[in-house]
Amino acid sequence: MRLAGKTAIVVGAGQTPGETIGNGRAMAMLFAREGAEVLCVDRLAERAEETASMIVAEGGKAAAFAANITKADECVAMIEAAKARWPRIDIVVNNVGVGGGGDGPAHKLTEDAFDRILAVNLKGAWQVSKAVLPTLREQGAGSIVNISSLASIAGGAQVAYEVSKAALNRLTTSIAQANAGKGVRCNAIAMGLLDTPMAVAGIASASGQEQQAVRDARNARVPLSGQMGTAWDTAYAALFLASDEARFITGTVLFVDGGMSSRIG
Secondary structure: OOOOOOEEEEEOOOOOOOOOOOHHHHHHHHHHHOOOEEEEEEOOHHHHHHHHHHHHHOOOEEEEEEOOOOOHHHHHHHHHHHHHHOOOOOEEEEOOOOOOOOOOOOOOOOHHHHHHHHHHHHHHHHHHHHHHHHHHHHHOOEEEEEEEEHHHOOOOOOHHHHHHHHHHHHHHHHHHHHHHHHOEEEEEEEEOOEOOHHHHHHHHHHHOOOHHHHHHHHHOOOOOOOOOEOHHHHHHHHHHHHOHHHOOOOOOEEEEOOOHHHHHO
């Protein structure tokens, strides 16, 4: 019950179909298991509703809301819906992220892919934060957790994705500094290679490989036990940063990556 009595908005709480659980769903479910009431947000209402239903089936408290975070008015509507439901908002997780579809190294990246990925991964997180910050500042407390990536410091084959996550790290530290005096915290989690539907199934579909082949190749790249992390690793890191246990932590980018960032340096 580390989040007992708290309320949480998990943006990107639905997930693409696949064999494993995704980050957003795992965080929403774990937060609820730890006592929070969760608003599960996704662009597709049915995916948000599925996650909320899974939480309720376990005895937790959750509701679903559909919002496209690339649209500022929908971000505002999401926060207004939460305020109508609860007397306060304690936690907001920015978990929405996209890639592919024309991304690549700088000499191959398409303009459409650059604009789309930056609009979702960076501008979307800023718009959600902008919509909720007045409420958190007025309360004098609140925790924003952004889901970043190891790609923010490494790689060279996905320029738009890499730049969007690097900028998300800087957005995190900027929000932390600008709102610390109001008691509002903002941190990010930079995830390494994970066995999630978006990662494994997405790469398999795009490359024409079997999912197990993709999984084996990704596992081999991880220093810690030669095994990818899972969405539960994201969820437990987010749980800590969202909880009062992290009350003195803000402006931090926490790498949860099986040692890959330390190998990079």
